[in-house]
Amino acid sequence: MKKVIVHSPASVANIVCGFDIMGFSIEDPYDKLVMTLTDKKGVTIINKDNYGLPEEPSANVIGSALLAMLAEVKEDVGFLVESTKVIKPGSGIGSSAASAAGAVVGANHLLKNCFSKKDLVRFAMSGEEVASGARHADNIAPCIYGGVTLIRSCGELDIVSIPAPELFITILHPQIEVKTSEARKVLKSDITLKDATKQWANVAGLVAGFLQNDYDLIGRSLEDVVAEPARSIFIPAFYEVKEACMKAGALGGGISGSGPSVFMFSKDQPTAENVRWAMQEVYRKKNIEFNIYVTTINKQGIRLSEN
Amino acid sequence: MKKVIVHSPASVANIVCGFDIMGFSIEDPYDKLVMTLTDKKGVTIINKDNYGLPEEPSANVIGSALLAMLAEVKEDVGFLVESTKVIKPGSGIGSSAASAAGAVVGANHLLKNCFSKKDLVRFAMSGEEVASGARHADNIAPCIYGGVTLIRSCGELDIVSIPAPELFITILHPQIEVKTSEARKVLKSDITLKDATKQWANVAGLVAGFLQNDYDLIGRSLEDVVAEPARSIFIPAFYEVKEACMKAGALGGGISGSGPSVFMFSKDQPTAENVRWAMQEVYRKKNIEFNIYVTTINKQGIRLSEN
DSSP states (O other): OOEEEEEEEEEEESTTTOTTTEEEEEEEEEEEEEEEEESSSEEEEEEOSSSOOOOSGGGSHHHHHHHHHHTTOOSOOEEEEEEEOOSOTTSSSOHHHHHHHHHHHHHHHHTTSOSOHHHHHHHHHHHHHHHHSSOOOTTHHHHHHOSEEEEEETTTTEEEEEOOOOOEEEEEEESOOOOHHHHHHTSOSEEEHHHHHHHHHHHHHHHHHHHTTOHHHHHHHOOOSSSHHHHGGGSTTHHHHHHHHHHTTOOEEEESTTSSOEEEEESSHHHHHHHHHHHHHHHHTTTOOEEEEEEEBOSSOSEEEOO | OOEEEEEEEEEEESTTTOTTTEEEEEEEEEEEEEEEEESSSEEEEEEOSSSOOOOSGGGSHHHHHHHHHHTTOOSSOEEEEEEEOOSOTTSSSOHHHHHHHHHHHHHHHHTTSOSOHHHHHHHHHHHHHHHHSSOOOTTHHHHHHOSEEEEEETTTTEEEEEOOOOOEEEEEEESOOOOHHHHHHTSOSEEEHHHHHHHHHHHHHHHHHHHTTOHHHHHHHOOOSSSHHHHGGGSTTHHHHHHHHHHTTOOEEEESTTSSOEEEEESSHHHHHHHHHHHHHHHHTTTOOEEEEEEEBOSSOSEEEOO
């Protein structure tokens, strides 16, 4: 029987100023899926972790993504998926995207790559819809394309890879829950033209910084006047953490996705480790459980192996 | 007596989606200034054209920019400026910026380049203030830096050069007046987060398109959901012109600055000439006087010569 092992990475959506349009995948952590092609149409999911996620395909991120894919497959085939999640659901580092994107990339391999990357993003978005109610691609696209990606348009999908220089990332994951739907609710449906202009100036700076390997410009552009002021209330000691990280030498950073994770970019690994200590220092005093990852941008995205 | 001749180019601000943050200077048309260093503090302006602009320095764009500069010069020096404007005031292709930027770049040459480019932008912004009431740099910066520039921040000035591939530009200048202050009034002070997100996705695409020489991406990103819907009402047959230009092979385009000029990007000169014919075709039927320029991006910006 045809089988594939999928390593599907966590990712950081928004990248501070790029609200709803940008993201990048990271080397660590990642989920593991073992997928087998079956000769019966349909999806069977077996959870190998303790997160208690539903195994009913239509209620499951993996299942919904694969069912969207199977709806466009003529042959009577299906998938058995054993899922071992390492990326905690609700962490803000693309847990559902890793499941959905990993599943469709693995399935496409089992189907001899009959779908394009853009098709795969489309299928995986059905998984995101189950998780958060919104068909967004800012975590899925970087998982599937690798590196930093821009979703210029989510309607008629337009995904652009943005080559970036080497960057080290420190991620603080406070063990609290922030529901994406709640994090959406605190955003106003209107913003001032002044703030909007500031935001797209920073987006332009960030993209130019990535493409021109200009670390200082990347740092200066990591400013969010739209989501951060509203969403930071959900994250204990957010501004204290940010200040400590900047003092420790970080280029800049902010909320990962809709939180509660907070990420920081650094130019080199020693600085990223200093940033880790700065985060720990603040959170140890607060009596809140947390994890910290030090990692890099994952340029390849999802990895497949046969054993 | 020390003398310099300044060729100061027209420019296109906003570049469709980059409202208030981007611009590029063009090869043609340009203004001519003949500047002489004098040993008396102050500015004397002589207009050599028929636009009837004020010659009183504090009421004149050139004068205001130079007075802002002289306020930071210790020596008792001044400037005699003979100005020949070719770029019609109120055309929407940076007429006031050409005057202000040209004057301070010429003056800096006469003062042995004692000021930085950023200083020069700051002084020239005082000229823009006289012209439109707003200290904006999206025409001035491309005149002084050349090529496509991003003004990431206008408060603490942050100007970023964005290298772009070869592009041909066709500019239609309907001979009607649209005051910048009127064009500002039609913009709402709030926009929806949805539109704002669309706009910064396009800004990101445009910057990535420029930096990666991706003509298709540049074309797809030339979409403005913020200013164009409101400002196009001032420009006769705007959407008809746009459609005709796209049919003629233009990559895309829109209102130059706050109008009334309309610009279109093309990949090569024959296409830019076809776009010229398409513009003419529409406007000839409308009984409105107009000029059309076919030109390229001016990578150098303001040019100086000694005779």
